Amino acid sequence: MKNSSLETRVSLSAQDWAEAALDAMAAGGLEAVAVEPLARRLGVTKGSFYWHFPTREALIQAALAAWEKREIEDVIAHADQHAGDPRERIHSLFREVANTDPRSERLLLVLSATDHLAARECVQRINERRRTYVCDCYRALGLPEDEAHNWATFAHCIFMGTVRMRRDNPDALPAGPQFNEYLRFLIRTLIPPASPSAAVVRSAARLPRAAGNR
Amino acid sequence: MKNSSLETRVSLSAQDWAEAALDAMAAGGLEAVAVEPLARRLGVTKGSFYWHFPTREALIQAALAAWEKREIEDVIAHADQHAGDPRERIHSLFREVANTDPRSERLLLVLSATDHLAARECVQRINERRRTYVCDCYRALGLPEDEAHNWATFAHCIFMGTVRMRRDNPDALPAGPQFNEYLRFLIRTLIPPASPSAAVVRSAARLPRAAGNR
DNA sequence: GTCTAACAATACGCACCCGTATGGAGCAAG
Protein backbone atom coordinates (compact mmCIF):
# COMPACT_ATOMS: atom_id res chain seq x y z
CA MET A 1 0.00 0.00 0.00
CA LYS A 2 3.04 2.21 0.29
CA ASN A 3 3.08 3.47 -3.27
CA SER A 4 0.54 2.99 -5.98
CA SER A 5 1.51 3.19 -9.60
CA LEU A 6 0.03 6.61 -10.20
CA GLU A 7 1.67 8.45 -7.37
CA THR A 8 4.61 10.52 -8.48
CA ARG A 9 7.54 8.62 -7.11
CA VAL A 10 10.84 10.41 -6.98
CA SER A 11 12.96 7.31 -7.00
CA LEU A 12 12.76 3.58 -6.62
CA SER A 13 14.31 1.56 -3.85
CA ALA A 14 15.78 -1.90 -3.92
CA GLN A 15 12.71 -3.13 -2.00
CA ASP A 16 10.46 -1.85 -4.76
CA TRP A 17 12.39 -3.92 -7.27
CA ALA A 18 12.32 -6.95 -5.01
CA GLU A 19 8.58 -6.64 -4.55
CA ALA A 20 7.99 -6.33 -8.26
CA ALA A 21 10.23 -9.33 -8.78
CA LEU A 22 8.10 -11.37 -6.37
CA ASP A 23 4.96 -10.37 -8.22
CA ALA A 24 6.46 -11.37 -11.54
CA MET A 25 7.78 -14.58 -10.03
CA ALA A 26 4.38 -15.55 -8.72
CA ALA A 27 2.76 -14.69 -12.02
CA GLY A 28 5.15 -16.18 -14.53
CA GLY A 29 7.82 -18.17 -12.77
CA LEU A 30 11.47 -17.43 -12.26
CA GLU A 31 12.00 -16.74 -15.95
CA ALA A 32 9.53 -13.89 -15.70
CA VAL A 33 11.95 -12.06 -13.45
CA ALA A 34 13.56 -10.28 -16.36
CA VAL A 35 15.20 -6.91 -15.97
CA GLU A 36 13.82 -5.12 -18.98
CA PRO A 37 10.18 -6.21 -18.62
CA LEU A 38 10.28 -5.34 -14.92
CA ALA A 39 11.74 -1.95 -15.76
CA ARG A 40 8.95 -1.31 -18.26
CA ARG A 41 6.39 -2.34 -15.67
CA LEU A 42 7.89 0.06 -13.15
CA GLY A 43 8.06 2.86 -15.68
CA VAL A 44 11.83 3.13 -15.75
CA THR A 45 14.67 1.67 -17.77
CA LYS A 46 17.42 -0.81 -17.09
CA GLY A 47 19.68 1.99 -16.02
CA SER A 48 17.71 2.22 -12.82
CA PHE A 49 17.95 -1.48 -12.09
CA TYR A 50 21.68 -1.82 -12.54
CA TRP A 51 22.20 0.93 -10.08
CA HIS A 52 20.39 -0.98 -7.30
CA PHE A 53 21.58 -4.48 -8.16
CA PRO A 54 24.74 -5.76 -9.78
CA THR A 55 22.95 -8.53 -11.62
CA ARG A 56 19.64 -10.24 -12.20
CA GLU A 57 20.65 -13.04 -9.86
CA ALA A 58 21.15 -10.55 -7.03
CA LEU A 59 17.59 -9.35 -7.47
CA ILE A 60 16.29 -12.89 -7.24
CA GLN A 61 18.27 -13.51 -4.08
CA ALA A 62 17.01 -10.31 -2.48
CA ALA A 63 13.40 -11.07 -3.41
CA LEU A 64 13.66 -14.60 -2.04
CA ALA A 65 15.19 -13.38 1.18
CA ALA A 66 12.46 -10.79 1.75
CA TRP A 67 9.74 -13.31 1.02
CA GLU A 68 11.22 -15.97 3.28
CA LYS A 69 11.57 -13.49 6.13
CA ARG A 70 7.93 -12.51 5.94
CA GLU A 71 6.81 -16.09 5.67
CA ILE A 72 8.72 -17.12 8.77
CA GLU A 73 7.34 -14.15 10.67
CA ASP A 74 3.84 -15.26 9.75
CA VAL A 75 4.35 -18.59 11.45
CA ILE A 76 5.69 -16.92 14.54
CA ALA A 77 2.81 -14.47 14.58
CA HIS A 78 0.39 -17.35 14.44
CA ALA A 79 2.09 -19.04 17.34
CA ASP A 80 1.99 -15.88 19.41
CA GLN A 81 -1.65 -15.30 18.62
CA HIS A 82 -2.77 -18.62 20.08
CA ALA A 83 -0.15 -19.13 22.71
CA GLY A 84 -0.92 -21.74 25.28
CA ASP A 85 -3.76 -23.59 23.61
CA PRO A 86 -2.37 -26.24 21.28
CA ARG A 87 -5.74 -27.58 20.22
CA GLU A 88 -6.95 -24.15 19.23
CA ARG A 89 -3.69 -23.62 17.33
CA ILE A 90 -4.33 -26.70 15.20
CA HIS A 91 -7.93 -25.83 14.64
CA SER A 92 -6.93 -22.36 13.58
CA LEU A 93 -4.34 -23.76 11.18
CA PHE A 94 -6.86 -25.91 9.38
CA ARG A 95 -9.36 -23.12 9.18
CA GLU A 96 -6.77 -20.91 7.56
CA VAL A 97 -6.28 -23.32 4.70
CA ALA A 98 -9.07 -21.44 2.99
CA ASN A 99 -7.47 -18.06 3.65
CA THR A 100 -3.88 -18.36 2.59
CA ASP A 101 -2.10 -15.64 0.73
CA PRO A 102 -2.50 -16.53 -2.97
CA ARG A 103 0.81 -15.02 -3.97
CA SER A 104 2.75 -16.96 -1.37
CA GLU A 105 1.12 -20.22 -2.36
CA ARG A 106 1.84 -19.59 -6.00
CA LEU A 107 5.42 -18.78 -5.09
CA LEU A 108 5.76 -22.01 -3.15
CA LEU A 109 4.48 -23.95 -6.13
CA VAL A 110 6.39 -22.10 -8.80
CA LEU A 111 9.69 -22.11 -6.94
CA SER A 112 9.32 -25.75 -6.04
CA ALA A 113 9.01 -26.56 -9.73
CA THR A 114 12.11 -24.67 -10.77
CA ASP A 115 15.67 -25.95 -10.83
CA HIS A 116 17.12 -22.83 -9.23
CA LEU A 117 19.00 -24.10 -6.20
CA ALA A 118 18.56 -21.11 -3.89
CA ALA A 119 14.87 -20.93 -4.66
CA ARG A 120 14.37 -24.60 -3.90
CA GLU A 121 16.23 -24.26 -0.63
CA CYS A 122 14.05 -21.30 0.22
CA VAL A 123 10.79 -23.20 -0.18
CA GLN A 124 12.42 -26.07 1.67
CA ARG A 125 13.10 -23.90 4.69
CA ILE A 126 9.63 -22.39 4.63
CA ASN A 127 7.94 -25.76 4.35
CA GLU A 128 10.11 -27.16 7.09
CA ARG A 129 9.27 -24.23 9.31
CA ARG A 130 5.56 -24.83 8.82
CA ARG A 131 5.82 -28.55 9.37
CA THR A 132 7.86 -28.29 12.54
CA TYR A 133 5.33 -25.80 13.84
CA VAL A 134 2.51 -28.27 13.31
CA CYS A 135 4.67 -30.93 14.89
CA ASP A 136 5.14 -28.73 17.94
CA CYS A 137 1.40 -28.31 18.18
CA TYR A 138 0.84 -32.05 18.15
CA ARG A 139 3.55 -32.53 20.73
CA ALA A 140 1.95 -29.91 22.92
CA LEU A 141 -1.21 -31.95 22.58
CA GLY A 142 0.53 -34.71 24.49
CA LEU A 143 1.47 -37.03 21.66
CA PRO A 144 4.75 -38.91 21.84
CA GLU A 145 7.55 -37.84 19.55
CA ASP A 146 7.08 -40.30 16.70
CA GLU A 147 3.32 -40.02 16.62
CA ALA A 148 3.50 -36.25 16.60
CA HIS A 149 5.89 -36.49 13.68
CA ASN A 150 3.55 -38.74 11.76
CA TRP A 151 0.50 -36.58 12.35
CA ALA A 152 2.46 -33.46 11.47
CA THR A 153 3.75 -34.69 8.14
CA PHE A 154 0.29 -36.04 7.50
CA ALA A 155 -1.37 -32.70 8.17
CA HIS A 156 1.28 -30.83 6.25
CA CYS A 157 0.79 -33.04 3.21
CA ILE A 158 -2.94 -32.50 3.39
CA PHE A 159 -2.34 -28.78 3.54
CA MET A 160 -0.08 -28.74 0.48
CA GLY A 161 -2.36 -31.10 -1.38
CA THR A 162 -5.44 -29.02 -0.71
CA VAL A 163 -3.76 -25.80 -1.74
CA ARG A 164 -2.59 -27.42 -4.93
CA MET A 165 -5.96 -28.95 -5.66
CA ARG A 166 -7.49 -25.52 -5.29
CA ARG A 167 -5.26 -24.49 -8.16
CA ASP A 168 -5.49 -27.54 -10.38
CA ASN A 169 -9.02 -28.85 -9.84
CA PRO A 170 -10.97 -26.27 -7.89
CA ASP A 171 -14.28 -27.61 -9.17
CA ALA A 172 -13.69 -30.96 -7.50
CA LEU A 173 -13.15 -29.29 -4.16
CA PRO A 174 -16.27 -28.76 -2.05
CA ALA A 175 -17.47 -25.23 -2.71
CA GLY A 176 -18.64 -22.46 -0.42
CA PRO A 177 -20.86 -23.77 2.36
CA GLN A 178 -19.88 -27.40 1.83
CA PHE A 179 -16.24 -26.52 2.20
CA ASN A 180 -16.79 -25.91 5.89
CA GLU A 181 -18.28 -29.34 6.18
CA TYR A 182 -15.24 -30.75 4.43
CA LEU A 183 -13.07 -28.84 6.86
CA ARG A 184 -14.96 -30.37 9.79
CA PHE A 185 -14.39 -33.73 8.16
CA LEU A 186 -10.68 -32.99 7.93
CA ILE A 187 -10.44 -31.86 11.52
CA ARG A 188 -12.39 -34.83 12.76
CA THR A 189 -9.89 -37.07 11.00
CA LEU A 190 -6.71 -35.12 11.60
CA ILE A 191 -6.97 -34.52 15.31
CA PRO A 192 -6.22 -37.86 16.84
CA PRO A 193 -7.66 -39.18 20.03
CA ALA A 194 -9.54 -36.67 22.14
CA SER A 195 -12.46 -34.49 21.17
CA PRO A 196 -14.91 -37.39 20.88
CA SER A 197 -17.85 -35.08 20.22
CA ALA A 198 -16.05 -33.67 17.17
CA ALA A 199 -15.61 -30.19 18.56
CA VAL A 200 -17.47 -27.79 16.37
CA VAL A 201 -15.69 -25.38 14.13
CA ARG A 202 -16.69 -21.99 15.25
CA SER A 203 -16.88 -19.28 12.62
CA ALA A 204 -14.81 -21.12 10.11
CA ALA A 205 -14.10 -18.21 7.79
CA ARG A 206 -12.08 -15.92 10.00
CA LEU A 207 -8.55 -15.18 10.94
CA PRO A 208 -6.97 -14.39 7.58
CA ARG A 209 -3.49 -15.56 8.38
CA ALA A 210 -1.68 -13.38 5.85
CA ALA A 211 -3.60 -10.22 6.55
CA GLY A 212 -0.77 -7.73 6.65
CA ASN A 213 1.04 -9.39 3.83
CA ARG A 214 0.33 -6.98 1.02
CA MET B 1 14.99 -48.11 -24.75
CA LYS B 2 14.27 -48.02 -28.43
CA ASN B 3 17.24 -45.93 -29.41
CA SER B 4 20.19 -44.98 -27.30
CA SER B 5 22.28 -42.00 -28.17
CA LEU B 6 25.12 -43.96 -29.64
CA GLU B 7 23.17 -46.15 -32.02
CA THR B 8 23.32 -44.96 -35.58
CA ARG B 9 19.82 -43.71 -36.26
CA VAL B 10 18.89 -43.07 -39.83
CA SER B 11 16.16 -40.58 -39.07
CA LEU B 12 14.10 -39.18 -36.26
CA SER B 13 10.36 -39.50 -35.85
CA ALA B 14 7.89 -37.06 -34.39
CA GLN B 15 7.58 -39.35 -31.37
CA ASP B 16 11.31 -39.05 -30.75
CA TRP B 17 10.96 -35.30 -30.63
CA ALA B 18 7.92 -35.51 -28.37
CA GLU B 19 9.72 -37.82 -25.99
CA ALA B 20 12.75 -35.56 -25.86
CA ALA B 21 10.42 -32.65 -25.25
CA LEU B 22 8.86 -34.44 -22.28
CA ASP B 23 12.30 -35.12 -20.83
CA ALA B 24 13.28 -31.50 -21.21
CA MET B 25 9.95 -30.40 -19.81
CA ALA B 26 10.36 -32.55 -16.71
CA ALA B 27 13.91 -31.37 -16.24
CA GLY B 28 13.63 -27.66 -16.88
CA GLY B 29 10.02 -26.66 -17.28
CA LEU B 30 8.13 -25.59 -20.33
CA GLU B 31 10.74 -22.99 -21.24
CA ALA B 32 13.27 -25.77 -21.57
CA VAL B 33 11.36 -27.12 -24.55
CA ALA B 34 13.39 -25.06 -26.99
CA VAL B 35 13.95 -26.17 -30.52
CA GLU B 36 17.64 -25.50 -30.86
CA PRO B 37 18.75 -27.03 -27.54
CA LEU B 38 16.60 -30.08 -28.23
CA ALA B 39 18.13 -30.39 -31.67
CA ARG B 40 21.61 -30.23 -30.21
CA ARG B 41 20.66 -32.86 -27.67
CA LEU B 42 19.36 -35.13 -30.41
CA GLY B 43 22.40 -34.57 -32.55
CA VAL B 44 20.63 -32.78 -35.38
CA THR B 45 19.79 -29.22 -36.32
CA LYS B 46 16.61 -27.22 -36.46
CA GLY B 47 16.12 -28.23 -40.06
CA SER B 48 15.05 -31.63 -38.83
CA PHE B 49 12.59 -30.28 -36.32
CA TYR B 50 10.72 -27.98 -38.67
CA TRP B 51 10.08 -30.85 -40.98
CA HIS B 52 8.20 -32.80 -38.29
CA PHE B 53 6.43 -29.90 -36.59
CA PRO B 54 5.23 -26.57 -37.91
CA THR B 55 6.07 -24.75 -34.69
CA ARG B 56 7.34 -25.13 -31.17
CA GLU B 57 3.82 -24.97 -29.84
CA ALA B 58 2.84 -27.97 -31.95
CA LEU B 59 5.63 -29.98 -30.34
CA ILE B 60 4.40 -29.06 -26.89
CA GLN B 61 0.86 -30.09 -27.77
CA ALA B 62 2.03 -33.42 -29.17
CA ALA B 63 4.19 -34.13 -26.14
CA LEU B 64 1.36 -33.28 -23.76
CA ALA B 65 -1.09 -35.46 -25.66
CA ALA B 66 1.26 -38.46 -25.62
CA TRP B 67 1.93 -38.03 -21.92
CA GLU B 68 -1.72 -37.66 -21.00
CA LYS B 69 -2.66 -40.74 -22.99
CA ARG B 70 -0.10 -42.87 -21.19
CA GLU B 71 -1.11 -41.47 -17.84
CA ILE B 72 -4.78 -42.29 -18.38
CA GLU B 73 -3.88 -45.78 -19.53
CA ASP B 74 -1.94 -46.28 -16.31
CA VAL B 75 -5.04 -45.64 -14.25
CA ILE B 76 -7.07 -48.04 -16.35
CA ALA B 77 -4.35 -50.67 -16.12
CA HIS B 78 -4.42 -50.36 -12.37
CA ALA B 79 -8.18 -50.79 -12.30
CA ASP B 80 -7.96 -53.88 -14.47
CA GLN B 81 -5.23 -55.36 -12.36
CA HIS B 82 -7.31 -55.37 -9.18
CA ALA B 83 -10.75 -55.73 -10.64
CA GLY B 84 -13.44 -56.69 -8.18
CA ASP B 85 -11.68 -56.00 -4.91
CA PRO B 86 -12.11 -52.34 -3.97
CA ARG B 87 -10.27 -52.60 -0.69
CA GLU B 88 -7.26 -54.15 -2.35
CA ARG B 89 -7.38 -51.41 -5.00
CA ILE B 90 -7.10 -48.71 -2.38
CA HIS B 91 -4.38 -50.50 -0.52
CA SER B 92 -2.47 -50.92 -3.72
CA LEU B 93 -2.85 -47.23 -4.53
CA PHE B 94 -1.34 -46.14 -1.26
CA ARG B 95 1.49 -48.59 -1.55
CA GLU B 96 2.36 -47.20 -4.94
CA VAL B 97 2.87 -43.72 -3.56
CA ALA B 98 6.44 -44.79 -3.01
CA ASN B 99 6.83 -46.09 -6.55
CA THR B 100 5.52 -43.40 -8.82
CA ASP B 101 7.23 -42.51 -12.05
CA PRO B 102 9.53 -39.61 -11.15
CA ARG B 103 9.24 -38.00 -14.56
CA SER B 104 5.46 -37.97 -14.46
CA GLU B 105 5.38 -36.47 -10.99
CA ARG B 106 7.83 -33.80 -12.00
CA LEU B 107 5.73 -33.09 -15.05
CA LEU B 108 2.60 -32.75 -12.94
CA LEU B 109 4.37 -30.28 -10.69
CA VAL B 110 6.12 -28.30 -13.39
CA LEU B 111 3.09 -28.04 -15.64
CA SER B 112 0.87 -27.09 -12.75
CA ALA B 113 3.18 -24.18 -12.02
CA THR B 114 3.19 -22.83 -15.55
CA ASP B 115 0.73 -20.42 -17.10
CA HIS B 116 0.41 -22.37 -20.33
CA LEU B 117 -3.30 -23.03 -20.69
CA ALA B 118 -3.20 -26.37 -22.51
CA ALA B 119 -0.63 -27.71 -20.08
CA ARG B 120 -2.71 -26.71 -17.08
CA GLU B 121 -5.79 -28.34 -18.57
CA CYS B 122 -3.76 -31.45 -19.18
CA VAL B 123 -2.70 -31.83 -15.55
CA GLN B 124 -6.26 -30.97 -14.59
CA ARG B 125 -7.64 -33.90 -16.58
CA ILE B 126 -5.01 -36.28 -15.26
CA ASN B 127 -5.60 -35.26 -11.67
CA GLU B 128 -9.32 -35.48 -12.12
CA ARG B 129 -8.96 -38.94 -13.61
CA ARG B 130 -6.96 -40.09 -10.62
CA ARG B 131 -9.33 -38.55 -8.13
CA THR B 132 -12.46 -39.98 -9.67
CA TYR B 133 -10.80 -43.37 -9.70
CA VAL B 134 -10.16 -43.18 -5.99
CA CYS B 135 -13.71 -41.95 -5.54
CA ASP B 136 -14.98 -45.00 -7.42
CA CYS B 137 -12.98 -47.23 -5.11
CA TYR B 138 -14.50 -45.65 -2.03
CA ARG B 139 -17.96 -45.94 -3.53
CA ALA B 140 -17.34 -49.61 -4.31
CA LEU B 141 -16.44 -49.92 -0.66
CA GLY B 142 -20.05 -49.10 0.14
CA LEU B 143 -19.72 -45.47 1.14
CA PRO B 144 -22.50 -43.06 0.22
CA GLU B 145 -21.86 -40.54 -2.51
CA ASP B 146 -20.85 -37.51 -0.46
CA GLU B 147 -18.68 -39.45 1.94
CA ALA B 148 -16.89 -41.18 -0.90
CA HIS B 149 -16.26 -37.78 -2.41
CA ASN B 150 -14.83 -36.47 0.83
CA TRP B 151 -12.57 -39.44 1.37
CA ALA B 152 -11.42 -39.35 -2.24
CA THR B 153 -10.40 -35.71 -2.27
CA PHE B 154 -8.82 -36.30 1.10
CA ALA B 155 -6.77 -39.22 -0.18
CA HIS B 156 -5.90 -37.44 -3.38
CA CYS B 157 -4.63 -34.42 -1.49
CA ILE B 158 -2.53 -36.64 0.72
CA PHE B 159 -1.11 -38.27 -2.37
CA MET B 160 -0.15 -34.98 -4.00
CA GLY B 161 1.17 -33.61 -0.75
CA THR B 162 3.34 -36.62 -0.10
CA VAL B 163 4.76 -36.62 -3.61
CA ARG B 164 5.56 -32.96 -3.29
CA MET B 165 7.09 -33.36 0.13
CA ARG B 166 9.34 -36.03 -1.26
CA ARG B 167 10.64 -33.37 -3.60
CA ASP B 168 10.83 -30.39 -1.26
CA ASN B 169 11.66 -31.87 2.14
CA PRO B 170 12.59 -35.51 1.66
CA ASP B 171 14.56 -35.56 4.89
CA ALA B 172 11.44 -34.84 6.92
CA LEU B 173 9.68 -37.81 5.41
CA PRO B 174 10.10 -41.13 7.22
CA ALA B 175 12.93 -42.97 5.50
CA GLY B 176 13.30 -46.54 4.33
CA PRO B 177 11.90 -49.01 6.84
CA GLN B 178 9.97 -46.38 8.77
CA PHE B 179 8.24 -45.29 5.62
CA ASN B 180 6.28 -48.51 5.59
CA GLU B 181 5.16 -47.79 9.09
CA TYR B 182 4.09 -44.34 7.99
CA LEU B 183 2.19 -45.96 5.13
CA ARG B 184 0.41 -48.23 7.56
CA PHE B 185 -0.42 -45.17 9.57
CA LEU B 186 -1.85 -43.52 6.48
CA ILE B 187 -3.91 -46.54 5.53
CA ARG B 188 -5.20 -46.94 9.04
CA THR B 189 -6.41 -43.36 8.91
CA LEU B 190 -7.53 -43.17 5.31
CA ILE B 191 -9.69 -46.26 5.09
CA PRO B 192 -12.80 -45.39 7.01
CA PRO B 193 -14.88 -47.85 8.94
CA ALA B 194 -14.10 -51.51 8.41
CA SER B 195 -10.78 -53.28 8.75
CA PRO B 196 -10.70 -52.99 12.54
CA SER B 197 -7.56 -55.06 12.85
CA ALA B 198 -5.73 -52.62 10.57
CA ALA B 199 -5.14 -55.06 7.75
CA VAL B 200 -1.44 -55.50 7.31
CA VAL B 201 0.39 -54.08 4.38
CA ARG B 202 1.83 -57.04 2.61
CA SER B 203 5.08 -56.49 0.75
CA ALA B 204 4.80 -52.75 0.63
CA ALA B 205 7.53 -52.14 -1.93
CA ARG B 206 6.12 -53.88 -4.98
CA LEU B 207 3.94 -53.17 -7.94
CA PRO B 208 5.83 -50.38 -9.67
CA ARG B 209 2.86 -48.70 -11.21
CA ALA B 210 4.67 -47.08 -14.10
CA ALA B 211 6.81 -50.03 -15.06
CA GLY B 212 6.37 -50.00 -18.81
CA ASN B 213 6.36 -46.28 -19.01
CA ARG B 214 9.34 -45.25 -20.97
C1' DG C 1 19.93 -45.43 -63.46
C1' DT C 2 16.76 -41.77 -62.76
C1' DC C 3 12.97 -39.68 -59.91
C1' DT C 4 10.73 -38.62 -55.86
C1' DA C 5 9.89 -38.37 -51.41
C1' DA C 6 11.56 -38.11 -46.51
C1' DC C 7 14.77 -36.04 -43.78
C1' DA C 8 18.40 -32.88 -42.57
C1' DA C 9 22.19 -28.99 -42.89
C1' DT C 10 23.16 -24.13 -43.61
C1' DA C 11 22.24 -19.47 -43.60
C1' DC C 12 19.43 -15.58 -42.70
C1' DG C 13 16.32 -11.99 -40.33
C1' DC C 14 13.99 -10.94 -36.28
C1' DA C 15 13.03 -10.38 -31.44
C1' DC C 16 14.21 -10.42 -26.75
C1' DC C 17 17.17 -10.25 -22.87
C1' DC C 18 21.67 -9.50 -20.27
C1' DG C 19 25.23 -6.60 -18.88
C1' DT C 20 28.32 -2.38 -19.70
C1' DA C 21 29.52 2.25 -20.62
C1' DT C 22 28.60 6.74 -20.50
C1' DG C 23 26.29 10.66 -19.94
C1' DG C 24 22.86 13.33 -18.00
C1' DA C 25 19.04 15.51 -14.39
C1' DG C 26 18.18 16.71 -9.83
C1' DC C 27 19.49 17.90 -5.24
C1' DA C 28 22.39 19.09 -1.21
C1' DA C 29 26.50 20.79 0.90
C1' DG C 30 30.27 23.79 0.81
Next chain:
DNA sequence: CTTGCTCCATACGGGTGCGTATTGTTAGAC
Protein backbone atom coordinates in the same frame (compact mmCIF):
# COMPACT_ATOMS: atom_id res chain seq x y z
C1' DC D 1 28.26 28.32 -8.37
C1' DT D 2 30.60 24.41 -8.32
C1' DT D 3 31.31 20.02 -6.63
C1' DG D 4 29.61 15.56 -5.61
C1' DC D 5 26.25 12.10 -4.97
C1' DT D 6 22.05 9.63 -6.20
C1' DC D 7 19.23 7.89 -9.47
C1' DC D 8 18.06 7.13 -14.16
C1' DA D 9 18.23 7.37 -19.67
C1' DT D 10 20.45 6.11 -23.86
C1' DA D 11 23.21 3.45 -26.67
C1' DC D 12 25.85 -0.49 -27.61
C1' DG D 13 27.58 -5.50 -28.09
C1' DG D 14 26.80 -10.21 -27.40
C1' DG D 15 24.01 -14.23 -26.75
C1' DT D 16 20.16 -17.19 -27.70
C1' DG D 17 15.90 -18.66 -29.43
C1' DC D 18 12.09 -18.70 -33.24
C1' DG D 19 10.77 -19.32 -37.80
C1' DT D 20 11.83 -19.32 -43.04
C1' DA D 21 14.22 -20.26 -47.20
C1' DT D 22 17.19 -22.78 -49.68
C1' DT D 23 19.91 -26.43 -50.71
C1' DG D 24 21.83 -31.04 -49.96
C1' DT D 25 21.70 -36.25 -48.92
C1' DT D 26 19.79 -40.74 -48.70
C1' DA D 27 16.44 -44.62 -49.70
C1' DG D 28 13.40 -46.80 -52.26
C1' DA D 29 9.94 -46.94 -56.56
C1' DC D 30 9.95 -47.62 -61.33
